[in-house]
Amino acid sequence: MAYTLPALPYAYDSLEPYMDVETMHIHHDKHHQTYVNNANAAVEGLPAELQALSAEELLMNLDKVPAEKLTAVKNNVGGHVNHNFFWTLLKVGTELKGSLKAAIEKDFGSVNVFKEEFAKAAAGRFGSGWAWLISKNGKLSIVSTANQDSPIMGEKFAGVAGKPLLTIDVWEHAYYLKYQNRRPEFITNFWNIVNWDKVAELFEAAK
Template sequence: MAYTLPPLPYAYEALEPYIDTQTMHLHHDKHHQTYVNNANATLDSLPVELQALSADTLLQNLDKVPENKLTAIKNNVGGHVNHTLFWELLKIGTELKGELKEAIKNDFGSIETFKEKFAAAATTRFGSGWAWLVLQNGKLTIVSTANQDSPLMGEKYAGVSGTPILALDVWEHAYYLKYQNRRADYINAFWNVVNWDKVAELYATAKK
């Protein structure tokens, strides 16, 4: 089951001025496409039963992946899954409200504290990686992962676990054209493009 690059659910310029058009073209068309290509090349060499799994499910079953293919699967299937989710989590003009807002206030004390802790996780991730809001044992928690690791991989392979609710890509390719070395400015801009409707949908699904 070959993976394909999903189209963006909006125009490349839709996130201006917070995420620039050129970055979106390069990030989606080049970087994400490369993860898809490399994932498919590795997928062909896996046992048939693993090839039949969805990308998300494969990341949840890394114990079944041959050891000599593990790094390639983590990097490339992880990159495909992480980016596919990331595009869906971006949109201008949505509002944090309802059950999700109350859950964040309950688990972090306030919206401001949540944003501060999420920003800290994104800022302090050394090198390349991701910051995540996950649902873990019924509680919202902030974690970060290196490279293209995902909480879906679990503690053994990613050092963290949980169902992803919100994700922020802090690889330099996600922001360097516009923000250069100012990762903090990119993180601050991120709050203007969070698709809170999608985050709320993921939260509701994860709770079931």
């Protein structure tokens, strides 16, 4: 069982000007690689049944992880999984439409209200973490998590639970080179690089 850093599914400069190429290199090649390295160290010595799980499955079974390994697994396997997911959600030029748009309008009142609530969750996350659009029991909602926690970890370990459809990384390494302390500007520009086709695919699968 060894995790590896996946290649980005697009060129490093393909998200310009909203996400700069230097940040993409540092974020993917350095930060994500560090999570991969530390995740591999964290899972060494885990019971065989846990070693056989995928990274996502391991995060869904944290109650089976030995106490002395729990923090390292949460932080590092969590960081690996969150970043893997995040990279797939980025693309310039897609459109929010169809049943996903209809569901957002139904559950939030309008697309603008949804974006406002998502931005508020992302901007209001103190320190480092993530904001998420999740599906749970047939309803969409917005949550945020600290550090590398994820809704797939469940209420006990992340404080929230649900099927992730969209996320934004609001750790400073995700935006600081370009936006410095202007996290709200980064969040506003994030809408220009959301891969709505991928989000819609995840939405349909969550039904």
